[in-house]
Amino acid sequence: MACDGERSYGYDDYKEAADWLLDHIDQKPRIAIICGSGLGPLANTLEEQTVFPYEDIPHFPRSTVSGHAGRLVFGRLSGKACVCMQGRFHFYEGHSSSTVTFPIRVFFLLGVEILIVTNAAGGLNDKYNVGDIMFIKDHISMPGLAGQNPLRGPNDERFGVRFPCVSDAYDKDLRNLALKCAEDLGYLDFIREGVYCMVGGPSYETIAECCMLKALGADAVGMSTVAEVLVARHCGLRVFGLSLVTNKVVVSYESQERANHEEVLQTSLLRARALQELVTHLVGRMA
Numbered sequence: 585m586a587c588d589g590e591r592s593y594g595y596d597d598y599k600e601a602a603d604w605l606l607d608h609i610d611q612k613p614r615i616a617i618i619c620g621s622g623l624g625p626l627a628n629t630l631e632e633q634t635v636f637p638y639e640d641i642p643h644f645p646r647s648t649v650s651g652h653a654g655r656l657v658f659g660r661l662s663g664k665a666c667v668c669m670q671g672r673f674h675f676y677e678g679h680s681s682s683t684v685t686f687p688i689r690v691f692f693l694l695g696v697e698i699l700i701v702t703n704a705a706g707g708l709n710d711k712y713n714v715g716d717i718m719f720i721k722d723h724i725s726m727p728g729l730a731g732q733n734p735l736r737g738p739n740d741e742r743f744g745v746r747f748p749c750v751s752d753a754y755d756k757d758l759r760n761l762a763l764k765c766a767e768d769l770g771y772l773d774f775i776r777e778g779v780y781c782m783v784g785g786p787s788y789e790t791i792a793e794c795c796m797l798k799a800l801g802a803d804a805v806g807m808s809t810v811a812e813v814l815v816a817r818h819c820g821l822r823v824f825g826l827s828l829v830t831n832k833v834v835v836s837y838e839s840q841e842r843a844n845h846e847e848v849l850q851t852s853l854l855r856a857r858a859l860q861e862l863v864t865h866l867v868g869r870m871a
């Protein structure tokens with residue numbers, strides 16, 4: 585697939601995609617879930633499914649990463665109308681930030697009010713173990729700090745304001761509800777709360793970069809999520825985010841460990857069930 589690094593979309597593109605979907609679904613979803621690397625099986629648990637490959641939806645981008653199927657799955661989770669992205673878009677695939685976040689504005693136009701984002705991430709915090717689930721309380725955007733903010737460019741007031749505040753990007757009430765769900769499920773041993781740092785990828789971090797990110801206060805590092813969250817907050821969606829810690833980053837020059845995508849996918853498989861149960865429970869308890 586050609587690199588679309590300069591691609592941007594206008595209101596009519598989002599609207600066409602949303603109207604096409606509305607013509608093909610029975611019920612509008614209130615909750616959207618983005619499945620991270622290897623976390624796609626969550627979408628398979630939806631009941632009364634209607635599935636659309638991305639290529640069938642007007643203007644929808646294509647997913648190119650292993651572990652990302654490339655389908656929108658509509659259906660019911662815990663009785664609530666949801667839509668799941670089975671496969672997301674990343675900058676490292678060559679997509680523009682407009683492409684990466686295209687689905688979010690489509691969800692907004694569908695009437696979605698809550699976004700659940702999941703990702704696979706490397707653990708920076710020394711206390712974290714592989715398989716831990718970190719509820720995201722805040723983020724650091726390395727691309728954003730360098731000017732690659734998805735809201736850069738002309739602002740469309742139909743989506744949101746020019747200068748959105750993001751000190752409350754990750755909804756505290758949703759996080760507290762998720763903590764209660766984790767407690768009910770007996771998962772507290774592997775639940776954490778921390779700061780996600782987004783880097784551009786696709787190369788994993790050098791040892792010096794990992795040491796720097798730790799010093800900056802990040803607990804986990806990954807290559808997604810932040811752009812989606814910024815665009816979601818811009819248009820007023822409430823956000824709950826979680827990272828599955830699929831590997832521990834390497835911080836010693838003596839270490840023989842090497843970050844690799846296979847380990848990421850394997851760990852995702854091991855925690856797939858717990859993640860599904862947690863998200864299902866959380867959606868069930870949302871007002």
Ligand SMILES: O=P(O)(O)O[C@@H]1C[C@H](O)[C@@H](CO)O1
Nearest residue numbers: 620621703704807808845848
């Ligand atoms: O889509 P996510 O953020 O879960 O994917 C992570 C980051 C990279 O795409 C990949 C690295 O292994 O996993």
Ligand SMILES: Nc1nc2[nH]cnc2c(=O)[nH]1
Nearest residue numbers: 704705706805806807848
């Ligand atoms: N950047 C980055 N992304 C990841 N996704 C899963 N593990 C990692 C990691 O160690 N670093």
